[in-house]
Amino acid sequence: KLPLTVEEIMNFGESNRELFIKSSTYSIIPITVTELGLTISWIFSSDPKSISFSVVYQESEDTPLDQCKVLIPMTRCNSHKETIRGQIKVRNSGIYTLIFDNTFSRFISKRVFYHLAVERPVIYDGSDFP
Numbered sequence: 001k002l003p004l005t006v007e008e009i010m011n012f013g014e015s016n017r018e019l020f021i022k023s024s025t026y027s028i029i030p031i032t033v034t035e036l037g038l039t040i041s042w043i044f045s046s047d048p049k050s051i052s053f054s055v056v057y058q059e060s061e062d063t064p065l066d067q068c069k070v071l072i073p074m075t076r077c078n079s080h081k082e083t084i085r086g087q088i089k090v091r092n093s094g095i096y097t098l099i100f101d102n103t104f105s106r107f108i109s110k111r112v113f114y115h116l117a118v119e120r121p122v123i124y125d126g127s128d129f130p
Helices: 006-010
Strands: 017-021 026-033 039-047 051-058 069-077 084-089 094-101 110-119
Touching (some): 006 110
């Protein structure tokens, strides 16, 4: 479990991070967000073979799991063959959790190489209009 804030992700730079996910387990990356309108984006690949991926929203750490919203259902990704990209728009403050799931793999551990980014919306104020 790697709790991250928006500021920490913005300080990632261009470097990739790596997760080691043992067979029959999963890893989560919770991202705490207080600012609305942000876009959280990710890029990842896995080695060897595929990994399952999901994004879940939780209002607060106290929110029971059965009241969490599944934003992206658990999907098996061929991320060993192609780079997976995606993004979500932050509509509510809370915890957005990326889940990398290897529970379907009984013997093979995986490495996931990922990069996260957060973008603030560009707000046009008309100031460059003559």
